[in-house]
Amino acid sequence: MLPPLAELGRLSLREQALAALRRAISSGSIQPGTRMVEADLSTQLGISRGTLREAMRQLQQDGLLEADARGRLSVRQIGHAEIVDIFLVRGALEALAVRTICGFGDREPALAAVRTALEGMSAPTQEQIAERIEADLDFHRTLVRASGNGTLLHQWTQLEGSIRMSIMFAGAERALRNMDVDRHREIVDAIEAGDGDEAARVLREHMHEAATTLIG
Known part of the structure; x- marks a missing residue:
């Protein structure tokens, strides 16, 4: 379960979302192969889908997420x-x-x-x-x-x-x-x-x- 991002603090919401998602993936809270469902994640984090998409685009560029043929993002699997x-x-x-x-x-x-x-x-x-x-x-x-x-x-x-x-x-x-x-x-x-x-x-x-x- 991801914690809500209730306060902006020193970091932007995008940066907070990015850090929270990266931490969840790195810790195994979100497992490899898990599909990233925008509606669920934006509700858990307490942010807009637009902000969430920006964070997920960065995670894709970082190699933590990958897109399928239909463009749906999931946590990358590696062999x-x-x-x-x-x-x-x-x-x-x-x-x-x-x-x-x-x-x-x-x-x-x-x-x-x-x-x-x-x-x-x-x-x-x-x-x-x-x-x-x-x-x-x-x-x-x-x-x-x-x-x-x-x-x-x-x-x-x-x-x-x-x-x-x-x-x-x-x-x-x-x-x-x-x-x-x-x-x-x-x-x-x-x-x-x-x-x-x-x-x-x-x-x-x-x-x-x-x-x-x-x-x-």
Whole structure:
């Protein structure tokens, strides 16, 4: 059940709807394959169908929703082969990020940002699956952003919806295994050591293990 968006607050209704729907999909409250019925969702969220459509269009662009032949939107379903492909591409992007950071004359500002994101992964409890997904994604997003390569960040962001769907494909138990803080600390330690080749290897291995865990 989705909470009503009773107050505008600092965010627009579209942004609030987008956040609420993204959270519901990421947490599994709305399952893959579920058709997005405008009448039901607009009533639950307390917003107009027009505002809801704007939010759903963005979710479709993000890769969380897909349209059938008649244009009806449903939560995207994803398979084993696609997950492997997604994590191969993701591994290549993030390997470039860590290699770039290792090449900095002063890595400390980048490392400080990544360490802060790592600490954020420890905050949510085991039961807060949506928050843990967000903390995990924030760590990897911060890693890419710290490279200073805007094009790289843009390409990673384009994959974010697919990454979310890959995580939810596995179910909470397997997904949580991939969010282990120590697994991510290995990446930070590799960057701190400053060997770009080794850091890239650690990152690619991290992604390979993640994909293997998700597909079971």
